[in-house]
Amino acid sequence: MRKVLVIGYVWPEPRSSAAGSRMLELLGVFRSQGWQVTFASAAALSTHRADLAELEIEEVAVALNCDSFDAYVARLQPDLVLFDRFFTEEQFGWRVEQAWPAALRVLDTSDLHCLRDARHTLLKASQQACGSEAQRHQIGPVAATPQQLYAAMAASDMAQREVAAIYRCDLTLMISEFEMQLLQEQFGVPPSLLHDCALMLIPPTQDDLPFSKREHFLSIGNFRHAPNWDAVLWLKNALWPLVRARLPQAQLHVYGAYPPPKATALHNPKQGFHVLGWADDAHRVMAQARVCLAPLRFGAGIKGKLADAMACGTPSVTTAIGSEGMHGALPWPGHIVDTAEQFADAAVQLHEDTNAWSRARAHAADLLRSRFDRQRLGAELLARLERLLATREQHRQMNFVGAMLRHHQHKSTRYMSQWIAAKNAVSS
Incomplete structure (x- = not known):
């Protein structure tokens, strides 16, 4: 039986956001295979969070910048670790690799945060160029080509962090074909690191009112x-x-x-x-x-x-x-x-x-x-994960950029986290 550890940025709230719906659907796909699934998060418990116990998913509260997480992962020995958004990979990715390197490391972007951020920046720039508040209200949606988006994204801190996290992981789940194309054609991300997975917790068709x-x-x-x-x-x-x-x-x-x-x-x-x-x-x-x-x-x-x-x-x-x-x-x-x-x-x-x-x-x-056929999308995801689990080492050898980024980037993240952990230990 496979063991899956999901590290959530927040506890899933399928009735509050599309990201929560997507996370619950991913958890359901894993449980449909009889896999042992654990959901861990450092976030505060939320009022509208899903009842994961109904899905027989264990909930574990973890702490940021704490070596107790490393010990927990070493005991669990997961086959697969799913990071919920790139900030979670930044916090915990190096710890997973250090504590249990055999685990397949998978990132779920939910959406491409650096793309959203770039478009927001472009919208605000258009609004700031207006001469009045009334004109600002009339500004329409951002219309930018992939080349223009890349120009707006390439130098941004968020894009560099998010794309680096994609490279550091064995696989990244993408929800939009546009974003996959943008990453491959503009940022040069290899297709082998990406998987098109538009899984959403879409309700069964309602009895349509006329x-x-x-x-x-x-x-x-x-x-x-x-x-x-x-x-x-x-x-x-x-x-x-x-x-x-x-x-x-x-x-x-x-x-x-x-x-x-x-x-x-x-x-x-x-x-x-x-x-x-x-x-x-x-x-x-x-x-x-x-x-x-x-x-x-x-x-x-x-x-x-x-x-x-x-x-x-x-x-x-x-x-x-x-x-x-x-x-x-x-x-x-x-x-x-x-x-x-x-x-x-x-x-x-x-x-x-x-x-x-x-x-x-x-x-x-x-x-x-x-x-949005959930059976087809779920089956394709599971097949991709099983192939990667069987060829993990060869796959990682082909991702030299990811290995390089883990070596350099995570050194600074690791040492900062260890310094905070040591400081907290002394103060307590």
Whole structure:
């Protein structure tokens, strides 16, 4: 029986974020093989975390910069260690290699953080060039070619750290084909280090309510995720006024985990803009809505909210960044637009035109089946991991850059961590 240790940046919250849904799906794939799975994290326990005991997954609290982790890994002797995002690999990767070098080291990016960060920087630069607050509200989504993105990313601390973590690992799970292409063509990452794995915890298709039984627009997303908060601001300041000008009685319900006071302050029933916060059942409210709005101006990865909309039979309006990596050559179940006027036109059409709404919804089933088949994706992942476990040493010999980075980069990380551990030991 394989032993898997997953080191989480946070405890998985599948009802709060797409990253939490993805993590729970990965854990389910491992457990489907009867593998012994342990989930460890140094994060504080969260209210909305998943009940891992239901999946027979052991939970272990670990400490940062503490040698007790090394001893724990040496006792566990895992076959595979999965790092949840690159910051976790930075903290624990060298410790895993030192304590149990036989373990296959796998990184799950969730999304490419340096890509999201670069797009955010480009958006802010465009806004700062505006002469007024009103003009800043009108700035649309970031439109940059892979070459332009590389120019914005190459010198950034985050890109260098994240790509270095990818090289240091035996395999990195990527959720977006666009990001895989960017890493290979612009950063020169070998395909042997990457695996296309668009696993998401997508709900079973709901009993679809017809057009006549649905009402209102819906927007949903964890408020702690910067692209989601920016999307709410763009909705409030630029997009929703255009929709209301066309549909004076329209109502927008904005849901999301962890709404800060600055978000709840936007609640304005007179404008039909309702900030409702946490949804006890996100899939239920999605299945009751007529149209999902996801006006993302920057970001990365694939968007759980849009996959959920497909499963719930809810057409969506989003941007090219929102749909990135999700549909390939298949038609989108709604509209992909990148200007405020186009967004409002598309939203109103889907909300009012039953034929347009039905045509959009019809595209969802094919897209989910083609792009997000969990059985196929899970089987492909397991087969790739088994091949790597059987050829681990040969695989590592071919990754000289990774070996070099582990030798040099982790020396500084290791010594800093050991210094903190020694300092903590003296102070206690």
